[in-house]
Amino acid sequence: MKVRSDILRIYQSLHTWTGICAGILLFIGFFGGALTMFKHPLERWVSAPSAPVAALAPQQIDTVVREVLAAHPAAREEFTLHLVRHENNPAPVTWSAAHAGRDIDLNAMRWQGTLDAQGKLAAQEVRPSLFGELVDMLHRTGGVPGTLGDEYLGVYLMGVAGVLYFLALVSGVVLLLPTLVKDFFALRKGKNRKRFWLDAHNVIGIASLPFHIVISLTVIVFAFHDQFYDSLQQVVYGERKMWSRPAGTPGPGDVSKLAPASKLVRRAQQEAPGFEVTEMLFMDLESPRPLVRVGVANDDYVVRGAVSGYLLMDPYSAQVLNTSMLPPKSDAWSSIAASFFALHFGSYGGNWMRWVYFAFGLSGAFLFYSGNLLWVEKRRKNQLRDQAPPVQPRRTALLAAATVGICLGSVAGVAGALLAAKWLHASAGNLNAALMTAYYVVFLSCVAWAFWRGAARAAPQLLALCAAAGFAIPVTSLIARLLPSLGMWAHGSVGAVAVDLTAFVLALVLAWAARLAARRARSGPADSVWAAPAAEAPALAGAQERQA
Template sequence: MKIRSDILRIYQSLHTWVGISAGLLLFIGFFAGALTMFKQPLDHWVSPPAPVPAMLREQEINSLAQQALAQHPAARKGFIMHLGEHENTVATMSWTAGKPGRELDFSGKQWMANLDQEGKLQAKEELPSILAQMIDMLHRTGGIPGKIGDEYLGGYLMGVAGILYFLALVSGLILLLPTLAKDFFALRPGKNRKRFWLDAHNIIGITSLPYHIVISITVIVFAFHDQFYDSLAEVVYKNQAMFGAPPPAAAKPYAAKDMLPLTSIISKVKAEAGDSRISEIQFFGLESPRPMARVALVNPRYLVQGPEAGYLIVHPYTGVIINASMLPGKESTWSAIVGPFFSLHFGSYGGDMMRWVYFAFGLSGAFLFYSGNLLWLEKRRKVQRPNQPLPVQTLSTRLMAAGTVGVCLGTVAGVCFTLVAGKLFAAAAENINFVYLFVYYSVFLSALAWSYLLGAARASVDLLWLCVLAALAIPCSSVIMALQSPSSNNLTGPGIELVAIAMALTFIYAARKTGKRIRDETKDSVWSLQQIQ
């Protein structure tokens, strides 16, 4: 396929600059996003060993809810009944005394409730670990603090990055069209490092293109969902409800003691849900004029709108189905259109196999942006002062190289050391969530400062060895905790440790190759120890 050279130059410029503008933020989003595919195992891995509560019979669930609502007024504002078998669930029922919200509450405590052997309520207030939520927030905001209204500033910036990301995908595809058939799977190692990095960049970009298109579009929708919904409500729906009309408000607030038995609610849900499995039921505003019960239903055969489940909305006092538009396999037309975008972003289908596929896609996406920045830096060697025998690297180029090394490797090391801190100090720390915050930003900002202080060449080797140390510290922390408490089964599974060891081996190889390169590189490169400034 032949495309005019002037058109190719326009798209090459577009691809380069939008990729550079958004690359570092998207690297953080993709690396953290890959880890969010295993949020529950990560939370379970860092948490001190605790006995998993026995599954209660249906009548016992009724008794648990009645006793908790009678003895704890805060539970009447809303609570969650955990009915699925999750490895990190330490209580059948939970609720919070604070005000719910989308922001992270690092000191927010949670009540956990079970029944003892005599059928009496056992409730205690704990500070839950929010490590997985923090990594997810890193994925959604790039770790950028601050808020605009009720939304995080980083979320909006990630939405802007998503727009640039989509433009980079389209322009990159157009650039590859003329040579797609010939160079599709070409990977040419050798002395021409730029050719090798370009081949690797192109292979990953093309083979995972559908995934990246879906991610870019959904990132934009997630970042600006309020604006999209407000526009649709104003232009399309007018006075009609977008997601079905809510039930009319009662003349006066309900009383929690009059709520239907949970067995009745579960029976009504099972009759409606078919072969979908109830994971949890979350109750909202039980003593308000408009109470609601949101039932999470798991069915890996269907694309759903939640990170793991579809939903059915039930009235907790009448048992009437309020909204079944998000029920797996029985979605409304609008939910059937919107739902796949959520599932394709979250990877909430296909079971564990798809989680590993999305994990690999997430890491390859991070590599895509890292390699894109490296290619830009290599290209600047040729375009800067072409009449000079050795081009001088400008300040902007050196700053971008240092930023690329500091941000990317600092993120990896920061997350790994945060996992280690959780494993070692979760039981001893007064507030482990602030430890997570301190460790991640200390490592990340220190890595960034080190990179700008020493330059990309020197700092890259140091930070790669730091990543080796951080990755190896993960299995070492598991061994340490297992030796301290041999009977507690701290080695919960080899998955996290094996991935960490594989990462460490990869970084060892990269550190050795990078160390050789900075010694042998020509002076006109930002990767040279003797670069011209």
């Protein structure tokens, strides 16, 4: 297919500048998004072990709910009954004394309730790990702090990046059309490293194009959903309410008259055959409109939540109020909305699809990283024969340093926060605040190091740091098993062990990348931004030989 050269130049400029403007922020978003695919296993890895809680019979579940509501009035506002429990959620009933807002509260405490050996209520207040929420916030905001109105500033910036991202995708496809058939699977190696990076960039971009289109559009919708809803309210609904809670039986204000939890579970199973009831969120039990949101899971369906679909019930009469978020019974509009959520979050197909999204997320991060590297190389001033290497434009050196520092800094920061969850568990007064601090200290240090040392020197060093942090994750679990006196722990569940194994594999890849970056700095073209200063090249060569 032939495309006019002037049109190709326009699309090349559009692709380049939209990619550059959004690339670094989107790298963090994609890396964080890949990790959110396994947010729950990560939370289980960082959660300290608690006293084992035996599974409760249906009658005991009814008892613990009744006693929690009688002894702790704050639970009547909202509490969760967990029917599927893991290391990060060992108790059957949890609730908070404070109202949960949209922002992450690093000081938040949560109560856990169960029955002791004598059948009496045993409740304690704990500070749950928010590591999964911190990673999710990184995914949604790119790590940009601050708020604008009721929303994080980074969410809006990520929405703008999503618009630029979509333009970059469209323009990139137009650029590849003339040579798509011939060069699609080409991955040419040789002295021209720019050609290799461009081939890798193109192959990953085209192979994962449907995924990237879905992500770009859903990012825009999620970032500006309040504005979209406000517009719909004014244009379509007018004086009518867009959202309203379904009206059930008015709450009598006496929580002792709640339907038994076991009855609600049975009613949910009747309404959603083939689904597993995972949790029940009870809300506003003493208000005129009490409600219980039942989470149900089935990997064969596209669902609204990260792992569950939902149905709404009256907690007093056990009447089903709404099934629009239950896949087999949802209406057309709810199915469309669920598809947006599911396609963005990968909440369908079970664990194998989460691994697919994890791989797509990491490959997307590579797409933005390699795009910036290509921009830097394309604007390189070439060395003339028998002349000294030219001084590269300042803008290319700064973008190279920003790409290395911010992208690799976010990777090292997440690993540092994960390690801090265990190493600082005994000494940190507020572990969640320590995790946040650990991320930004490591991240900002990496950014400062990249700008101070320059991209060529910083790239292999920061890649080596990321690799070392990755190896330290399974090593920490091994130390916890061998030296329990240190006060750390190592869970033996499949999810927790998978975190260690995945970190080890990624560390191997990063170590390999560090070796390649060191080789490029030592023996690559002297006129490149990625070439180390001449005085340092022998030292890098010696370091590489020692590594070999």
